[in-house]
């Protein structure tokens with residue numbers, strides 16, 4: 752997605768060789784017009800995938816996902832990050848390692864927001880090692896539902912997440928694929 756790549760080049764900042772900061776339009780400040788256009792792109796790609804619901808992970812996945820859900824006219828669910836396990840039986844939970852915070856959290860989904868007939872599109876802001884996406888997949892599959900696809904705003908293609916998901920047979924669609932980060936360097940895979 753050209754407009755997204757330009758925005759990353761103009762306003763993004765590589766903190767080091769692995770972390771990209773995009774606080775001005777995605778992770779802190781939110782550019783609603785850009786989010787809307789991101790929703791249009793995800794709709795174009797996923798509209799014939801039989802999606803019944805869209806899941807995301809709090810909190811930076813919410814803005815692009817709500818715009819996608821609105822344009823695809825589908826329900827949306829935000830998976831919650833809890834600090835500790837909930838022992839009641841009305842939730843699905845799985846432990847996920849956070850790439851940016853280097854800690855673990857319990858990704859949590861209330862059982863009432865999924866059924867085994869669902870085909871879930873999972874959307875997130877970044878794909879790095881794939882931990883967050885794999886956690887979301889575990890919750891969907893534990894509920895007996897299917898993963899219809901994975902939509903990523905910014906994929907860091909030099910990290911293993913994408914290949915891991917593709918090797919497991921999931922359809923991964925990323926709007927910007929970063930091939931290299933470094934001091935003053937942001938490069939994309941040309942497609």
Ligand code: 5GP
Nearest residue numbers: 770771850851877878879880881882883912
């Ligand atoms: P993964 O679980 O694929 O290793 O990492 C993805 C999650 O970590 C995303 O949900 C995102 O919140 C965060 N993340 C990973 N890499 C970056 C990055 O370079 N910049 C920012 N802002 N967040 C990242």
